[in-house]
Amino acid sequence: MAAQIDGVFEAGLQKKIAESKVLVVGAGGIGCEILKNLVLTGFQDIEIIDLDTIDVSNLNRQFLFHKEHVGKSKANVARESALAFNPSAKIKAYHDSITTNNYGVNFFQQFSIVLNALDNRAARSHVNRLCLTAEVPLIESGTAGYNGQVELIKRGLTSCYECVPQPAQKSFPGCTIRNTPSEPIHCIVWAKHLFNQLFGESNEDEDVSPDTADPEAGAEAGNAALEKEANEKGNVDRVNTRAWAKQCEYDAEKIFNKLFYDDINYLLTMGNLWKNRNPPKPAKWDKMQEGEEDAIVEDSVARDQKVLSMGQTAKVFAESLKALKEAAGKLGDDDHLVWDKDDKDAMDFVAACANIRAHIFGIPRKSRFEIKSMAGNIIPAIATTNAITAGIVVMRAFRVLQQEYEACKTVYVRLRVNGRNQFIVPETIITPPNPKCYVCAAKPEVVVKVDTKKLTVRELRDEILIKALNMVSPDVTLDGTCSIVISSEEGETDCNNDKTLEELKIVDGCILKVDDFLQNYELSITVLHKEPGREEAAYEIVADPDSLKPKENEQGKPSEPSVDDAQPSTSKGVNGSSKPTMEVEDDDDDMYIIEDDDDEKPSTSSAPAAAAAGTPSKSLEKRKHAPEDDEPANKKAKVSSSHPVEDDDDLVILDD
Numbered sequence: 218m219a220a221q222i223d224g225v226f227e228a229g230l231q232k233k234i235a236e237s238k239v240l241v242v243g244a245g246g247i248g249c250e251i252l253k254n255l256v257l258t259g260f261q262d263i264e265i266i267d268l269d270t271i272d273v274s275n276l277n278r279q280f281l282f283h284k285e286h287v288g289k290s291k292a293n294v295a296r297e298s299a300l301a302f303n304p305s306a307k308i309k310a311y312h313d314s315i316t317t318n319n320y321g322v323n324f325f326q327q328f329s330i331v332l333n334a335l336d337n338r339a340a341r342s343h344v345n346r347l348c349l350t351a352e353v354p355l356i357e358s359g360t361a362g363y364n365g366q367v368e369l370i371k372r373g374l375t376s377c378y379e380c381v382p383q384p385a386q387k388s389f390p391g392c393t394i395r396n397t398p399s400e401p402i403h404c405i406v407w408a409k410h411l412f413n414q415l416f417g418e419s420n421e422d423e424d425v426s427p428d429t430a431d432p433e434a435g436a437e438a439g440n441a442a443l444e445k446e447a448n449e450k451g452n453v454d455r456v457n458t459r460a461w462a463k464q465c466e467y468d469a470e471k472i473f474n475k476l477f478y479d480d481i482n483y484l485l486t487m488g489n490l491w492k493n494r495n496p497p498k499p500a501k502w503d504k505m506q507e508g509e510e511d512a513i514v515e516d517s518v519a520r521d522q523k524v525l526s527m528g529q530t531a532k533v534f535a536e537s538l539k540a541l542k543e544a545a546g547k548l549g550d551d552d553h554l555v556w557d558k559d560d561k562d563a564m565d566f567v568a569a570c571a572n573i574r575a576h577i578f579g580i581p582r583k584s585r586f587e588i589k590s591m592a593g594n595i596i597p598a599i600a601t602t603n604a605i606t607a608g609i610v611v612m613r614a615f616r617v618l619q620q621e622y623e624a625c626k627t628v629y630v631r632l633r634v635n636g637r638n639q640f641i642v643p644e645t646i647i648t649p650p651n652p653k654c655y656v657c658a659a660k661p662e663v664v665v666k667v668d669t670k671k672l673t674v675r676e677l678r679d680e681i682l683i684k685a686l687n688m689v690s691p692d693v694t695l696d697g698t699c700s701i702v703i704s705s706e707e708g709e710t711d712c713n714n715d716k717t718l719e720e721l722k723i724v725d726g727c728i729l730k731v732d733d734f735l736q737n738y739e740l741s742i743t744v745l746h747k748e749p750g751r752e753e754a755a756y757e758i759v760a761d762p763d764s765l766k767p768k769e770n771e772q773g774k775p776s777e778p779s780v781d782d783a784q785p786s787t788s789k790g791v792n793g794s795s796k797p798t799m800e801v802e803d804d805d806d807d808m809y810i811i812e813d814d815d816d817e818k819p820s821t822s823s824a825p826a827a828a829a830a831g832t833p834s835k836s837l838e839k840r841k842h843a844p845e846d847d848e849p850a851n852k853k854a855k856v857s858s859s860h861p862v863e864d865d866d867d868l869v870i871l872d873d
């Protein structure tokens with residue numbers, strides 16, 4: 218191929234490419250593109266890992282996969298398909314999770330470079346930590362809709378993935394939505410999907426039935442689902458949800474009982490899911506009618522603000538279902554309704570279904586008004602953004618192989634050109650490491666504010682260490698004692714799980730030493746006792762302990778990412794900038810929107826010029842944020858998080 222013809226690449230690069238060994242983590246939207254780019258540019262020794270199997274909904278953008286591959290391993294099929302482009306390449310595929318102990322520091326050290334094409338923060342953080350320890354350059358990438366991002370992470374030179382505390386994440390994996398909702402937003406997203414299944418444009422990604430392929434449900438459920446692709450309860454039902462609803466003429470009782478009784482009972486048979494969670498309680502239509510004499514609140518303002526009783530909610534469900542059925546009936550056969558938060562019936566339906574589901578899973582219910590504001594918007598994964606982003610990833614990889622690290626500034630891909638006619642926008646500088654980073658600093662430390670009288674050891678492990686701090690297998694000891702609080706050895710410290718921190722003498726001012734051997738990561742946690750207010754999160758993590766000191770000198774903030782930089786990392790988000798505190802609500806998948814900003818310096822990049830032709834700049838949207846407290850006032854690009862529904866692929870690049 219062209220890349221192997223002398224003269225296509227500059228002297229030396231062709232050889233470096235041929236001699237390098239590359240790891241691609243993730244074989245989804247960006248991963249497929251990266252793998253194709255690698256084999257076409259002459260890379261000879263490539264390994265790719267992905268835990269997922271191919272779903273029908275992947276086929277519109279994960280172009281190494283075709284219909285006949287549905288249900289098969291993404292990594293294996295990506296390997297086979299990519300080899301067709303260059304049969305002489307050596308590609309090793311792993312159908313596995315990168316977070317297992319098969320892939321430790323020694324594994325990472327074999328590679329010249331690691332390319333991340335992941336869809337969730339936990340895996341990103343894990344690879345970040347291993348690459349830092351193994352001292353292997355990592356190129357991190359992600360996309361959200363039309364926006365993308367690519368950045369180099371290199372120990373000592375650049376900020377790492379976790380240098381800037383990350384804000385709450387707002388997108389959710391399918392399993393959470395379909396099987397194990399734990400927050401109101403999960404139920405709202407599910408209800409919107411249900412609307413589309415019944416009346417809207419149905420999308421395989423928006424299935425609402427129990428997901429039998431949930432990895433957490435255990436191998437058995439997953440395998441059974443794969444073997445039986447036309448399994449009557451699970452993954453195939455979705456195709457027929459609307460046909461079935463039509464058949465029963467959108468009968469409120471039948472639909473209610475299927476969604477909230479039969480499907481929930483089915484979920485209960487997936488026993489693994491409920492080992493560490495409260496199991497849902499199926500709800501039956503006739504029970505909802507009992508003892509509920511309340512009429513529907515007619516006053517629209519009151520109705521908007523109030524959390525309705527379950528009986529009222531069931532009535533709203535039935536009424537909105539009927540109205541939507543009539544509205545849909547007026548449309549042609551191949552036409553459909555479009556969900557709109559300002560459409561009364563559509564909004565009523567989603568609010569009612571979200572609250573019924575919340576009730577079943579023991580999640581607080583919300584007013585219609587709250588649900589409307591949470592329903593947010595959805596960012597689809599876009600093949601073109603993935604392709605541009607993956608192109609930039611591989612161009613950055615060339616620079617890294619040539620050790621031209623200074624040329625590897627973070628790059629953002631945007632929908633619209635900025636004032637400089639760029640739609641691919643590079644940073645002006647390399648973002649340096651944050652000396653207070655709780656991951657890449659010499660001695661990583663954080664402060665955790667919790668109610669030590671209430672927080673249990675299990676919550677410390679699951680919510681704080683694993684979910685918020687992205688560890689995989691933490692061991693925890695209480696500093697200054699020999700007391701082992703949490704052991705990664707199964708069963709060893711189970712007796713502590715339900716004890717509160719205070720019962721284990723972990724009180725205000727204590728220091729916990731945490732060690733995650735899978736990540737070669739050690740962290741020192743100072744515990745501060747605090748009783749959170751009603752509206753506050755159960756805990757708060759402060760990554761920069763200095764920020765707790767009285768602020769007398771705003772300018773004196775050391776260490777914060779430089780004034781000139783934009784968001785230094787993928788999927789970090791709004792207030793990620795230099796805010797030292799974070800609250801993590803959810804652990805999977807990220808997306809963010811990169812907003813336009815026209816303050817970028819002119820770049821010599823040829824790409825933006827080329828792009829300018831087809832990109833309207835007129836409607837360039839500019840949202841100025843008032844600079845926050847400790848946020849550099851002239852921060853260039855702003856990144857905000859949103860509610861992407863698709864979890865695939867997040868970020869971007871370009872070579873200037």
Ligand SMILES: [Zn+2]
Nearest residue numbers: 377380654657
């Ligand atoms: Zn860092």
